[in-house]
Amino acid sequence: MGLVVQKYGGSSVADAEGIKRVAKRIVEAKKNGNQVVVVVSAMGDTTDELIDLAEQVSPMPAGREFDMLLTAGERISMALLAMAIxxxxxxxxxxxxxxxxxxxxxxxxxxxxIDVTPGRIRTALDEGNIAIVAGFQGVSQDKKDITTLGRGGSDTTAVALAAALDAEVCEIYTDVDGVFTADPRVVKKARKIDWISFEDMLELAASGSKVLLHRCVEYARRYNIPIHVRSSFSGLQGTWVSSDPIEQGEQQVEQAIISGVAHDTSEAKITVVGVPDKPGEAASIFRAIADAEINIDMVVQNVSAAATGLTDISFTLPKTEGRKAIDALERGKTAIGYDSLRYDDQIGKISLVGAGMKTNPGVTASFFEALSDAGVNIELISTSEIRISVVTRADDVPEAVRAVHSAFGLDSESDEAVVYGGTGR
Amino acid sequence: MGLVVQKYGGSSVADAEGIKRVAKRIVEAKKNGNQVVVVVSAMGDTTDELIDLAEQVSPMPAGREFDMLLTAGERISMALLAMAIxxxxxxxxxxxxxxxxxxxxxxxxxxxxIDVTPGRIRTALDEGNIAIVAGFQGVSQDKKDITTLGRGGSDTTAVALAAALDAEVCEIYTDVDGVFTADPRVVKKARKIDWISFEDMLELAASGSKVLLHRCVEYARRYNIPIHVRSSFSGLQGTWVSSDPIEQGEQQVEQAIISGVAHDTSEAKITVVGVPDKPGEAASIFRAIADAEINIDMVVQNVSAAATGLTDISFTLPKTEGRKAIDALERGKTAIGYDSLRYDDQIGKISLVGAGMKTNPGVTASFFEALSDAGVNIELISTSEIRISVVTRADDVPEAVRAVHSAFGLDSESDEAVVYGGTGR
Structure with a gap:
């Protein structure tokens, strides 16, 4: 008998009907001979409604009390789900x-x-129960206070429980069919991915794909827990995320050269103009940013113009942190020593992700050609071993994503899919 | 520095504005030099909404899960209240x-x-915090499962915490000004009671007064915790419930002969007709009722008609239990041996409560005279040392309550108030 952890998001349990539908699905898994642990999020908009209440009461709700408040949401959904089962x-x-x-x-x-000690879950399972666990929440080790795990925390709860219980699989049920080669709202021909490696999934998540959060995938990779992302509204196979390719029929799904194209329009770009091109300059800029507790994404420094001895340093960061970063840099202007700042929040980022690019030298060239053919101007470039990202105008993003998706044969009806080894993805 | 426990009901914290208003009130108590512990109920209709959700999901929700669900309500209100403070x-x-x-x-x-171990509350108070505690809920001793205390449970939480923390007073804030000599919706001239003994309050609660529940008063009496029932919408003094009369100015509030008139239209009457008048008959009837786990209230047996050797036994019980009781008696018909059953849910109960009736022999006569003058027919009578209750037609209840209230000088502008020693009540 296997042990399966299933996670259902808020849209799957938005109302009583949703809860009953999910309950049937859970019972199916149990009938198939599995021990079943279910992690559930708060119903539909519950969390947003609670946040709204908090804002009416206090402009700056205290963290401890805010967590106490928010965790009421999962308490409701988990109790209702247990009743329905x-x-x-x-x-x-x-x-x-x-x-x-x-x-x-x-x-x-x-x-x-920090740790998962699922003694009560184990006992409940051994007594024949289906165990329903509140996602997104925990208890602090030192103070025994209720905590929440932040955005996407229920996925992390599910993976952490799967690891602690040595589950065969962690099934993440959502309102889409799986992970796609691009956002289907932008690319109509985007295809569902049957299998993707942890590494490629991590890069996609870091580049704007919202199906799974980076932290959850990281956790799954560390404990080697296969994730199966699938729809709670259909019985279809979704996307497997694991270290080794899955079997499909007689065949093993091949490692794709390119897993997908991600995009992100939630970032802004700050350029620090006229920085003396000498050691320690970049450090002083990013120390000022780090001291303000701002996370940055891409960093690019242009070659200095030899005549002036000055250079420009650009970086991207969440738009929501823009004001704070500008303030921090302005406060440090004398110490850092630069001419001016440029802030631009009309940018978008397009990333091509795939472990295959390590061994296929043509990928970078094809990527830039596709963008050029689509008339998209590139403002910044950043690469990792298995990812190429560019920054463009925000308006260009949809067209750029479609062009790249098509050029790499990812379109669902394209013959070129074969060229890049993309069968069965 | 004194320790005060305050309890706020759902109507006092129905929305964000209510929560902010209550927060100010709590802060006042703290500024007055008290350590403050606050017990709070779920906001407004939250509990009803959760019950409604449960019914949509399952016709017979399991107790453990139902409790898990309902306790989400206080989690929300208590976190918001802490934020507001x-x-x-x-x-x-x-x-x-x-x-x-x-x-x-x-x-x-x-x-x-079973027990209250408020170690964390004590620590929070010692560190200068106001402690906000979820009413209505606890954790089971053996299984460590979340439990709820049933209707009015938050009042009991407040009194139990007050006892465990050795508080000076347990303040119960509600949407009325205190305990009244009768239900003000029925008797316009009902007066707020300044002080009432635990004993009289217990009888009022048992007779249909809804301001405080019987269980909460019982708990307060056992640990001798003074209760102050008052409005969260005004700054007025409310009603003190305690063992010894309170001081008011220079004077001690006198023990009233009559504390008030309570009524109850939530009960039904069952008459078992033609019961053999011999030992053990009543026992067999009430054993059948008890086995069906039905709580009964008044029991009256008429004198047997000597010629037949048969008697009638009547009792009252909550209307909601009527069907179950009739079924139980019908199943036991042969064993018990009776002619027929009469079920009547158009009854009402009027009770006069006051420790003074022990030493004032005229009270019973005045009570019946008042009912007679109002043309109210009496169907059953039951008395305790400090209470007289009668059952009448439900339609007669408002008129009967007003007549009795007036006859005993309880009306707010009546001169007779003095006659029954009712100054200051």
Whole structure:
């Protein structure tokens, strides 16, 4: 008998009907001979409604109390889900994050899981129950206060429980069919990916793909827990994320050269103009940014113009942090020594991800050709071993994504798919 | 420095504005030099909405999961209240029933408090915090499952915490000004009671007064915790419930002969007709009722008609239990041996409560005279040492309550008030 962890997001349990539908699905997994642990998010808009209430009461809600408030959402959905399962004649028990043994640090609103001690879950399973666990929440190791894991935290709860319980698979149920080669809202011909490696998935998540969050994939890779991302509205196979390719029929799914194209229009670009081109300059800029607790993404420095001895340094960061970063740099102007700042929030980032690019030297050239053919101007370039990212005008992003997706044979009806080894993806 | 426990009901924290208003009130108590512990119910209709959701998902929700669901309500209100207090510049921490050390038995939906171990509350207070505690909930001693205390449970939480923390007073804030000599919706001239003994309050609660529940008063009497029932919408003094009369100015409030008139139209009457008048008959009837787990209220047996050797036994019980009781008696018809059953749910109960009736022999006569003058027919009579109750037609209840209230000088502008020693009540 296998042990399966399933996670259902808020859109899957948005109302009583959704909860009953999900309950049937869970019971199916149990009937198939599995021990089943279910991690559930808050229903539909519950979390947003609670945040709204908090803002009405206090402009700056305290972290500890904010977490206490938000965790009410999963408490509701998990109890209702357990009731719905029992109503189908199967035993179920619901557990808060604390009861399930999800131990975190004390950083409220974005706590990190330190340990998982699922003794009560194990007992419930051994007694024949389906265990329902509140996603997104834990209890702090030192103070025993309720914590939340931040955005996408329920996925992390599911993967962490799967690791602690040595589950065969962690199934992430959502409102889409899986991970696609591009955002289907932008690229109509985007294809569902059958299998993707942890590494490629990590790069996609870091580049703007929203199906799985970076932290959750990282956790799964560390403990080698296969993730199966699939729709709670259909019975279709979704996308497997794991270290080794899955079997499909008689064949093993091949490693794709290119896994997909991600894009992100949530970032802004700051250019620090006229920086003396000498050691320590970049360090002083990014120390000022780090001291303001701002996370940055891409960093690019142009070659200095020899005549002036000055250079420009550009970096991207979430738009929401823009004001804070400009303030920090302006405060440090004398110390850093630069001419001026340029702030631009009309940018977009397009990233091509695939482990195959390590061994296929033509990929970078094809990528730039596709952008050029589509008339898209490139403003910044940044690469990793298995990713190429460019920054363009935000308006150019949809066309750029479609052009690149097509050029690499990722379109669902394109013959070129074969060229890049993309069968079965 | 004194320690005060305050309890706010759902109507006092129905929305963000209510929460902010209550927060100010709590901060006032803190500024007055008290350590403050606040017990809070779920906001407004939250509990009803959760019950509605549960019914949509399952016709017979399991107790454990139902409790897990309902306790989300207080989690929301307590976190918001703590935020609102912190926003006023004071320190506050919220605690679930479990965190506050409210230990109960395992009877879900109507658990009883076994013990209160408020170590975390004590620490929070010592560190200068206002402690906000979720009402209505606890954790079971054996299984560590979340439990709820049933209707009015937040009042019991407040009194139990007050006892465990050795508080000076337990203030119960509600949407009325205190306990009245009768229900003000029925008797316009009803007066707020300044002080009432635990004993009289217990009888009023048992007779249909809804301001405080019987269980909460019982708990307060056992640990001798003074209760102050008052409005969260005004600054007025409310009603003190305690063992010894309170001081008012230079004078001690006198013990009233009559505390008030309560009424109850939630009961039905069952008459078992033609019961053999011999030992053991009543026992067999009430054993059948008890086996069906039905609580009954009044029991009256008429004198047997000597000629037949048969008698009638009547009793009252909650209307909601009527069907179940009739079924139980019909199943036992042969064993018990009776002619027929009469079921009547158009009855009402009027009770006069006051310790003074022990030493004032005229009270019973005046009571019946008042009912007679109002043309109200009496169907059953039952008395305790400090209470007289009668059953009448439900339609007669408002008129009967007004007549009795007036006859005993309880009306707010009546001169007769003095006659019955009712100054200051």
């Amino acid at each position: 029992k109503n189908l004649g199967h035993e179920a028990q619901s557990f808060t994050g604390s009861q399930a043994g999800v131990i975190t640090d004390s950083v409220h609103n974005k706590a990190r899981i | 912190k926003n006023l510049g004071h320190e506050a921490q919220s605690f679930t029933g479990s965190q506050a050390g409210v230990i109960t038995d395992s009877v879900h939906n109507k658990a009883r408090i």
